[in-house]
Amino acid sequence: MQPYKLTYFNMRGRAELSRYILSYAGIPFKDQRVEWKDWPSIKPSFPLEQLPVLEVEGGLLNQSLAIARFLAKEAGLAGHGRLQEAQADAIVDSLNDFTLMIPWREEDQQLKKEKIDGLFDVHAPKLLGYLEKQMGDREWLVGDAVTWADLYWHVCFTTFSVLRPGFADRHSRLCALLQRVGSLPGLDHWLQTRPKTEF
Numbered sequence: 512m513q514p515y516k517l518t519y520f521n522m523r524g525r526a527e528l529s530r531y532i533l534s535y536a537g538i539p540f541k542d543q544r545v546e547w548k549d550w551p552s553i554k555p556s557f558p559l560e561q562l563p564v565l566e567v568e569g570g571l572l573n574q575s576l577a578i579a580r581f582l583a584k585e586a587g588l589a590g591h592g593r594l595q596e597a598q599a600d601a602i603v604d605s606l607n608d609f610t611l612m613i614p615w616r617e618e619d620q621q622l623k624k625e626k627i628d629g630l631f632d633v634h635a636p637k638l639l640g641y642l643e644k645q646m647g648d649r650e651w652l653v654g655d656a657v658t659w660a661d662l663y664w665h666v667c668f669t670t671f672s673v674l675r676p677g678f679a680d681r682h683s684r685l686c687a688l689l690q691r692v693g694s695l696p697g698l699d700h701w702l703q704t705r706p707k708t709e710f
């Protein structure tokens with residue numbers, strides 16, 4: 512079988528969760544990073560003309576979360592049983608909702624700052640409270656084992672921290688979870704060796 516090819520731009524963005532899952536599971540993959548200057552000419556060859564896309568056995572799989580869920584199932588990270596799978600999905604969706612609220616494309620820098628401030632002042636506390644409640648006294652967000660929801664928390668935390676450093680400082684259990692995820696075998700190596708990008 513051909514190794515997976517994950518095509519995206521040179522950033523963490525919407526591909527990083529899948530890169531985490533593949534690295535954690537020790538599944539070899541080609542981390543294909545497209546240069547923006549080359550993108551217009553190759554864009555029409557991808558589903559919906561967007562990235563990330565995973566090449567699987569000659570076929571193309573699009574949508575970042577569909578790709579990550581597909582890989583999470585293979586890696587045993589989807590959650591154990593129907594309910595825990597759905598709970599992991601719900602956490603991933605909740606984190607993703609927050610990333611979609613970030614005004615990435617706002618060109619007015621003052622307005623962008625105001626929108627980001629509003630997001631972190633109003634929505635982040637709700638999100639963090641929700642995650643802590645989901646986690647309870649356990650070590651992981653869902654059940655008694657690591658799932659892709661824990662990995663996505665680490666991915667999102669890294670990006671959110673660029674926008675609002677220290678935003679989760681008062682949430683000690685979620686901070687401890689970051690350490691736990693970052694020390695997972697396979698993932699620690701990825702975190703040390705991955706290309707350094709702002710987002």
Ligand SMILES: N[C@@H](CCC(=O)N[C@@H](CS)C(=O)NCC(=O)O)C(=O)O
Nearest residue numbers: 524525560561562563573574575576
């Ligand atoms: N819902 C899609 C969104 C994909 C998306 O917006 N991709 C952006 C990069 S993050 C893209 O391909 N931009 C280039 C373009 O649209 O030409 C996903 O999660 O994969």
